[in-house]
Structures are given as C-alpha cells and as structure tokens.
Amino acid sequence: MCGIVGLFLKNPALREGLGARFATMLAGMADRGPDSAGLAVFHDPVPESECKLTLFAPDPNHDWESLGSAVAAAFSSTPRIDVRSNHAVLRVAGPAGRVVDWLAANRPDIRVMGYGRLIEVFKDKGLPGDITERFGVGGMGGTHAIGHTRMATESAVTTEHSHPFIAADDVCLVHNGSLSNHNRLRLRLQRRGLRFESDNDTEVAARYFAHRLNEGASLKEAMEAGLDDLDGFYTFAVGTADGFAVLRDAFACKPAVLAETDDWVAMASEFRSLADLPGVDKATIWEPEPSIVYTWSHEGGS
Amino acid sequence: MTTVDLSASSVRELNARLHALPADTNETAWRIAEPKGAHAVAAGLTVPVSVEIDGHVGYYCGGMNRAADLTINGHCGTGVAENMMSGSVRVRGNASQCAGASGHGGLLAIEGDAGPRCGISMKGVDIVVGGSVGHMSAFMAQSGTLAVCGDAGEDLGDSIYEATIYVGGKTGRLGADCIEKEMTPEHLARLSALLERAGIEADISGFRRFGSARRLYHFRVDNADAYS
Numbered sequence: 001m002c003g004i005v006g007l008f009l010k011n012p013a014l015r016e017g018l019g020a021r022f023a024t025m026l027a028g029m030a031d032r033g034p035d036s037a038g039l040a041v042f043h044d045p046v047p048e049s050e051c052k053l054t055l056f057a058p059d060p061n062h063d064w065e066s067l068g069s070a071v072a073a074a075f076s077s078t079p080r081i082d083v084r085s086n087h088a089v090l091r092v093a094g095p096a097g098r099v100v101d102w103l104a105a106n107r108p109d110i111r112v113m114g115y116g117r118l119i120e121v122f123k124d125k126g127l128p129g130d131i132t133e134r135f136g137v138g139g140m141g142g143t144h145a146i147g148h149t150r151m152a153t154e155s156a157v158t159t160e161h162s163h164p165f166i167a168a169d170d171v172c173l174v175h176n177g178s179l180s181n182h183n184r185l186r187l188r189l190q191r192r193g194l195r196f197e198s199d200n201d202t203e204v205a206a207r208y209f210a211h212r213l214n215e216g217a218s219l220k221e222a223m224e225a226g227l228d229d230l231d232g233f234y235t236f237a238v239g240t241a242d243g244f245a246v247l248r249d250a251f252a253c254k255p256a257v258l259a260e261t262d263d264w265v266a267m268a269s270e271f272r273s274l275a276d277l278p279g280v281d282k283a284t285i286w287e288p289e290p291s292i293v294y295t296w297s298h299e300g301g302s
Numbered sequence: 303m304t305t306v307d308l309s310a311s312s313v314r315e316l317n318a319r320l321h322a323l324p325a326d327t328n329e330t331a332w333r334i335a336e337p338k339g340a341h342a343v344a345a346g347l348t349v350p351v352s353v354e355i356d357g358h359v360g361y362y363c364g365g366m367n368r369a370a371d372l373t374i375n376g377h378c379g380t381g382v383a384e385n386m387m388s389g390s391v392r393v394r395g396n397a398s399q400c401a402g403a404s405g406h407g408g409l410l411a412i413e414g415d416a417g418p419r420c421g422i423s424m425k426g427v428d429i430v431v432g433g434s435v436g437h438m439s440a441f442m443a444q445s446g447t448l449a450v451c452g453d454a455g456e457d458l459g460d461s462i463y464e465a466t467i468y469v470g471g472k473t474g475r476l477g478a479d480c481i482e483k484e485m486t487p488e489h490l491a492r493l494s495a496l497l498e499r500a501g502i503e504a505d506i507s508g509f510r511r512f513g514s515a516r517r518l519y520h521f522r523v524d525n526a527d528a529y530s
Binding site: 252253255257270271272273274275276285286287290 | 338339340358359360361377379380395396398399417418436437
C-alpha cells in the first residue's frame with residue numbers, strides 16, 4: 001500500500017513551522033504504511049563551498065566523533081556533526097560526491113541517506129509519529145519536505161529499504177506502488193557505472209531520474225522520460241533544491257490528492273493527511289491526472 | 303436532526319448507530335461534521351434516512367447503501383457508493399476512482415468530476431456526473447446508466463455488457479466492444495428524466511449514446527473451432 005506526502009511552502013512566513021505541519025501529514029498516513037517511514041526536509045542551506053550529508057549508523061551508540069576526526073584528516077576540513085537518534089548530519093567543505101566516495105571506500109558501516117546543500121533525510125523502521133519524534137522533525141523549519149510511510153511488498157523492512165531514496169545532490173524520491181521492470185533497468189544503469197545500495201525498486205527509479213538529470217534533462221523532462229522507461233504502478237513525489245514534482249502512471253490506480261492555496265501546495269496519498277493544513281477548507285483540491293508531470297518551484301509557476 | 307462530530311466520535315461508533323436504526327426510525331435526518339477524509343463514512347446503511355456529510359471523505363463513503371439518501375458536501379476518495387443497492391448518494395465536489403463501482407441500483411449524482419473507472423462493473427445503478435470522468439469508465443458495465451455531462455477519458459465502456467452510456471462532451475478512444483449508438487427521441491427523454499432526477503442541469507442536445515456491440519460476450523459459431 002504505502003503512503004506518500006509532500007508539502008511545499010510558498011509563503012515564507014510559514015517556513016518556520018514546516019516540520020510541525022509535515023509531521024502531522026506523515027502521521028496521517030500511518031494506516032497506509034506502518035512498517036517504516038522516512039522524510040526529506042529541505043532547509044538550513046550550507047554555503048556554496050560546503051555540503052551536508054545525512055548519515056545512518058545501525059549501532060545506536062555509534063562513535064560519530066571518531067568519524068568526524070577521520071573525515072577531518074581525509075579532507076583537511078573539520079566537519080560539524082549534528083546527531084539525531086541513529087542519524088547524523090555532517091557539514092563539511094567541498095562537494096558531497098567526494099565524501100560519498102570516501103565513505104563507500106573507507107566506512108562501509110555508514111550509510112549515506114542524503115546529500116546536497118539543503119536536503120536532510122531521516123528514515124527508520126516504525127510508525128511515522130514515532131519516527132518524526134525520534135528525529136525532532138516537529139522543530140525543523142524549511143521550504144519543503146517529502147515523506148513516505150511504507151507497507152513493504154518488494155523488499156525487506158529495513159532502514160536502508162525505507163524511502164525517500166536520494167537520487168543526486170538535493171534530489172530525492174518517494175514512491176507509492178511497485179515497479180515491474182526494476183531488475184532489468186538496474187542492470188542497464190549498472191552497466192553505465194551507476195552504484196546501487198539496495199535491491200529496492202524505488203531506488204532504481206531514483207537512480208534513473210538522477211541519471212537523466214546528469215544527462216542534462218530538466219526535472220520535468222526526466223520524469224516524462226520515466227513514463228516510457230519505468231513499468232509498473234506508481235505515484236512519485238520528487239523533491240529538489242528549489243522544487244517539488246508529482247507524477248502518476250498512466251493507469252493511475254495508486255491514489256494521490258493535490259491541494260493548493262496562495263500559501264502552500266501539498267500532496268498526499270489521501271486527503272486525511274491534508275485535513276489539518278491551515279486554510280485547507282479554502283484550498284483548490286484535485287486528483288492529479290495520469291501521465292502528467294506536475295511541478296512547482298520557488299522561482300514560480302507550475 | 304442528529305449531529306455526529308467525527309473529531310469526537312469514531313467512524314465505527316457512527317456507523318454502528320446508523321446500522322442499529324430500525325426501518326421506522328424517527329431519527330431520519332443526520333448530519334456528520336469533521337469527516338477529515340475518513341474511510342467508510344455512512345457505509346452499509348439499510349434504512350431510509352437522510353445523511354448530510356460536511357467535508358471531504360475518504361474511501362467507500364456510502365458503500366453498499368440501501369434506501370438511505372446521502373449528501374457529501376465535499377470531495378470523495380476511492381469507491382464512493384460502491385455496490386449501492388438503492389437510495390441515493392450526492393457528491394457536491396469531485397469523486398476519485400471507481401465511483402459507483404458494481405452498483406446494483408439507486409442513484410449516484412456527482413456534481414463535479416469523477417476519476418478513472420467510474421461505474422466499473424455497474425449492475426443497474428444510475429450514475430450522473432456533472433463534470434468529466436477518467437479512463438476506463440463503465441468498464442465491464444452490465445446494466446444501468448452512466449450519464450456524463452463533460453468529457454469521458456480513454457477506453458470508455460471497455461468490455462461492456464448491457465448498460466447505457468451518455469456523454470455530453472468529448473470521448474477518447476472507446477474501449478473494446480463499445481460503440482456509439484443512435485440517440486433516439488426515446489433516449490433523449492430518458493436522459494432528460496435522469497438528469498432531472500439527479501438535479502444536474504445540462505443541454506442534452508449534444509449528448510451521444512454509447513453501448514455494447516455485443517461481439518465480445520456472445521458465443522459466435524465462427525469461433526467454434528477455437529473451443530474444440
């Protein structure tokens with residue numbers, strides 16, 4: 001089943017309360033996905049000369065300080081580390097890619113959940129309300145967030161198999177549905193040198209979109225290409241540094257509701273997650289059409 | 303008027319109260335507040351009461367309805383009035399996919415748009431949609447009438463048995479074995495009466511009628527070899 005939600009704030013005055021609003025939305029999808037939950041929040045940008053990575057260590061007593069020292073030695077730059085439960089947000093000089101590669105080579109016990117200049121990704125097993133509390137999501141501000149509650153069908157219930165899946169710097173994806181051609185597509189992408197972290201179908205979609213974006217496609221173009229290359233059932237929500245996109249497959253059996261006011265745009269698998277948003281009674285509410293890419297960005301327009 | 307606030311009462315409690323009503327109940331008018339997208343609101347009613355729901359509902363609102371008259375002052379999730387037997391369900395907003403699915407009787411009036419698969423496997427229900435319907439509407443429809451004042455999506459009436467479809471706007475590609483049929487004065491009169499019953503106004507002069515070519519479900523002797 002699974003539930004997905006996204007909240008994109010147009011009115012800057014609301015941004016301080018993003019996390020609290022979003023936590024309520026995610027909790028609204030608990031019935032659709034009690035196995036695990038995750039979210040990506042876009043906030044608190046680091047300077048252009050820096051990057052931030054959200055890291056996960058299965059051991060709750062993980063020694064993040066020693067990891068910090070090792071990163072400092074490797075990159076001649078002392079990282080700042082903000083530990084939240086079994087995740088840590090690491091801010092360090094330089095581009096994210098080299099830290100991701102270094103971690104893969106030197107610290108296979110650490111999983112990279114997300115990276116970029118804005119994105120922070122938190123995911124874990126359990127109910128969404130417990131997870132947002134564990135990571136302190138209610139206290140986070142930001143411009144937009146996407147999230148997922150999972151009822152697993154295609155692969156195991158683990159933190160690594162939970163959504164969102166990071167696709168590239170400040171790009172991540174949540175998915176309600178299941179893909180049927182993910183094994184073949186994963187092989188195709190692996191032959192092109194892409195690295196995978198799991199056997200999950202959604203990770204394939206995330207890497208696919210990242211691959212298209214790397215080739216120079218816009219987010220809209222990348223998702224439209226997915227209509228041809230991804231086979232299966234899906235409602236996707238994608239978050240990028242300045243935007244948010246929603247796409248349903250042509251068959252459109254996976255639900256989605258969009259709501260928009262002058263202040264915000266919100267997407268959820270069901271209206272239940274939108275019911276407590278401010279001004280929802282005056283919002284324009286509709287069901288996204290099959291095979292149409294809906295996008296919003298802070299630069300305006302849809 | 304009996305009012306139930308779903309922010310204070312569970313759907314289970316509400317439905318249990320409605321199910322316990324005797325056929326000759328004096329509590330014939332109900333108002334339900336704060337549904338907030340809840341599922342199965344007022345599903346399985348069997349007595350002639352009127353229920354007004356103020357807000358948006360989730361899945362299967364008014365499912366299996368018999369005799370009751372429901373009005374939803376909002377949008378509906380999947381499967382509103384699914385498998386309705388009789389009575390009526392009115393949606394003031396839009397309905398999601400599978401509205402009126404497999405309905406045996408009664409009237410479903412949707413003032414806004416309906417999503418994909420509206421009237422899928424309908425078995426006698428009458429459905430009137432003031433706006434448009436999505437793809438694969440009236441899929442495997444067996445009996446009843448679907449009237450769409452706006453447009454109909456792709457594959458309308460796919461694998462249709464016996465049911466009548468009227469569309470006022472554009473249609474996409476028709477489904478397998480669904481064909482356009484002549485709009486006779488008799489059909490215009492029936493459509494006019496149905497729209498009036500549904501309280502939905504439309505200029506019926508441009509409506510077209512669709513139904514089954516009856517090539518798909520009748521045995522054809524030409525195909526006998528395929529079964530030997």
